[in-house]
């Protein structure tokens with residue numbers, strides 16, 4: 001009799017927890033975690049890592065030994081998984097993932113998961129989720145669907161022009177995304193993304209711009225004015241044969257403004273701008289271009305600016321908090337009560353467990369905030385977020401360009417789900 005079958009009904013036993021130091025898409029070490037249940041089900045997760053991180057994110061732990069990977073190794077984190085974490089997980093029967101995640105948080109004992117490392121904890125939490133879903137014979141997206149929520153295939157947001165800390169060009173805004181809001185199905189949306197990406201490559205090359213790629217697979221031309229990029233993007237959508245706008249292919253921006261704010265000013269293409277100037281600039285941008293969403297339009301410490309931005313544009317477009325909310329349930333609650341933004345970016349490794357991520361999404365749903373599930377700039381081929389976005393029914397996912405294996409893996413997972421589950425609707429949750 002296995003430990004699992006001898007456990008009380010409805011509980012599971014974990015028999016193995018393995019971790020491996022692997023590379024992420026930027027050539028930096030990260031973790032792969034595998035969790036095996038006593039009855040044999042197994043879950044594997046690759047841990048992502050960000051570059052433009054919010055200051056209140058859960059703490060990613062690195063070795064700091066400069067003789068290996070410039071100090072970025074994760075061998076100490078790996079030891080924590082094999083040691084303390086594996087000991088805890090194997091020591092008793094577990095009712096559900098929430099109980100496992102709560103025990104991991106308690107074992108760590110620090111507010112930001114700094115002792116064991118959020119990269120250890122998130123890898124274990126994700127791998128446990130996969131193992132538990134597999135043990136129940138359910139697809140991960142289905143297993144992740146909260147009670148009372150209708151799953152749906154999300155609108156993919158393809159990051160086709162990279163700037164900021166994701167590329168070495170002079171572009172201050174970090175991400176320019178295309179969102180096929182008007183596509184009739186997920187496969188049509190993927191096709192639209194890839195076709196516009198191809199048209200954009202031709203357009204850039206035709207104008208003598210480089211077509212080298214940034215960290216998330218978007219092109220990284222030597223442009224600095226956001227409006228110039230928006231003009232090119234709109235032209236590419238048009239050339240690919242789509243309508244630029246909400247009925248066809250719309251545009252989304254992640255300026256990642258915390259990265260270009262200093263001394264209370266924002267610097268865009270060499271210009272020093274106040275919060276009010278930035279808001280004015282965004283208002284003009286939304287007049288001139290089919291931009292339907294702006295993420296981190298202002299910096300994480302500019303809450304007053306965010307309030308003004310929301311007041312000005314919150315009824316017209318989606319205003320997503322990333323660095324400012326860091327997928328943190330308490331911060332999102334505060335934002336909702338102050339009317340800051342109207343949507344939250346959702347990154348599992350920003351908060352550090354799957355349970356807290358689902359809690360953050362539930363708070364958004366109750367508060368009328370949209371949820372935009374996201375990859376990180378450093379990724380593996382792990383596809384967890386494709387299932388999360390589908391299961392949570394939030395209708396929005398960003399996971400880079402329709403190029404580079406680690407980005408495409410998530411889009412291909414969506415195609416797989418769409419093919420297997422023809423009944424699942426596609427599109428924004430408000431539809």
Ligand code: 2PG
Nearest residue numbers: 050051052053375376377
């Ligand atoms: C962001 C993310 C993902 P990073 O700012 O939204 O695109 O970037 O992972 O570098 O924080």
Ligand code: MG
Nearest residue numbers: 254256296322
């Ligand atoms: Mg962001």
